[in-house]
Amino acid sequence: MANDLEIHDLHVEVEGKEILRGINLTVNKGEVHAVMGPNGSGKSTLANTLLGHPHYVVTQGDILYKGNSVLELKPDERARAGMFLAFQYPHSVSGVTVANFLRTALNAKRKERMNGDFKPIPIPEFRKLMREKMKLLKLDESFATRYLNEGFSGGEKKRTEILQMAVLEPEIAILDETDSGLDIDGVRIVSQGVNSLQGPNLGILIITHYQRILNYIKPNFVHVLVKGKIAVEGGPELAHKLEEQGYDWVIKQVTE
């Protein structure tokens, strides 16, 4: 059977500059992978490329989702297929409420699944779903009617990202620096939210500079990204080593 997400020798350019230089990585449902790396190593580039951000150009290699290449798929098609990206810096959209946005997204997914006989999710059912998931993320109910990310604190934005993940139920979720800018309570709430979604139907790729969030969301595999390449791979113990010794030894290894 095909892997759920398979990244093959991925090379990516941004504005003519090569950022990713041959990444290989496989994520299956039920697994938690962490991609760690120093600043500027290409972590966000990887995350954005996976969802098809038009800014990032794949020059070589492939991204396979359930055995099929997604390179020709637009971001919305990838998302409806089951991929999800929790953004490092979620954009605000003025005038669009969180509820309206999520209902539209959910219906877009249902439409594809239900094919011809699509029916939008009934409003009461949607409200119930929202209430449930917002409670999980300790978001006040008033957030449903607030404009998407407008005036949200850093922590509220990150929690709203995970709220979206909870509602949309992806199969492969990429979390880009979901812990950055959060205090300890924030990290805990967000992690609890993610953990409650864990299970055999979800594969997770956590992208992070610091080991901190990995105390809450336990990875099965750790990959260290340096200068656009995976330099070292291992189990959870690798994250601790990085926490204690920093990235210097990996960087040295790469430049040698």
Added chain:
Amino acid sequence: MTETQTLVGFSKQALEALSHINGEPEWMLARRLEAWHVYNETPLPGDKDELWRRTSLQGLKLDTVVPFVADDPKWTPARLPEEFRGLAKSRQAAGALIMHNGRSATAQLKPEYRDRGVILCDMNTALREHPDLVREHFMTRAVSLAENRYARHVNAQGVTEHQGYSDTIGDLKFASLHGAFWNGGTFLYVPRNVVIEQPINTLTYFDAPEVGIFSHSLIILEQGASVRLIEDLESAANEAQRFGSRAVELILRPNSDLQYFNLQDWAQNVWDFTSQTAILERNTNLVWLAGMLGSAVTKAFLDSRIEGSGANVRMLGFFFGDKEQHFDQHTFQNHIHPNGKSDLLYKGALKDKAYSAFRGLIRINPDAQRSDAYQQNRNLLLSNRAHADSIPELEIEANDVRCTHGATVGPIEEAAVFYLMARGIPRPEAERLFTEGFFDELISKVPLQVVQDRLFHVIRQKIVGL
């Protein structure tokens, strides 16, 4: 039915024929002739005119306009195209008025309001049945030809009294043509202290080819009166160009309260010229929405005149252009008396090769102390061939005032679109969502749900490109 020969083009003869078939009193014919005189004395504005530089009249065909047609006694609202039939008949409405080609009209008003002296009818009927009210208010105070409101005023001593615009004929050319050939339109009179909760709807519909639109809305609220009026303007798409010069006059007597929604949705063969003026007396409240959805070309002059202390006006503008639509709008927040407040928000989206010009003037006259005046114009460009110009102008002649203005023109935010798409929303829907979000600030200020729904519906239609 008397045989009326179809006249083409504007002439004194056509004007007299119109006045004749309407059975008008002498004084109205005299007013028409006066306006006709102004029209002939006023040159067609060209590109040297300060206020007309952004709208070329080169493609405009005035010679082929049919100024009016005879009544069509066989026509009934049942003949309206399906899509418009619902517009003027809401079960919750206090009254409804439907007009066809500027003439045939059906009016309905709940008996309880009729009994209290409310009048709802078309302007031709109003002239026959309520000549004194029409005579007092028709183009006398609001859309008046007595002066060029937009021009610079220099007094006999050579002192500039109002900056205005230096070289312009303002709206005089087309307002005077309207005065000469006005035909049909809404007449609404609400007597003292009569409060009407449910909205009144009107539908103006044109389908006879080349017949000009000369509708005149005259809305009069006596002291303490309160009403909400929704006017829908629709027309059938024809090959030939259709010309329109319509006017709106809103007269608010002290302590009255009006919500007025004017939704211009002409087919895209219409050249729409319009002068609209609200007179606000003491302690009045007006919410005024000007919706510009249709037409090939719209040239609009929209004025609020604060003529009493403590008046409060909210001017809302909604426009959405696609294909080659061209909107050119002038607003004028004219504070003549003190303690007034005017708050303007005009928002528009432009698709394809659509164009918008917005020019907003705020004038605080020397006596208008403690005035608040705000003005915002925001434009969303949905295509890189669309274009918008936004020009605010302030003339502050009093010292104790608060006044702000702002203008933005910008494209859809790609980062936002990517964010929405990354959640599975296809691009067209992501753009729709973003555009609805852009308009939300405006639509949330519209105090009537049916109008809000209508505007959201328009956004969807325009985005999908129907």
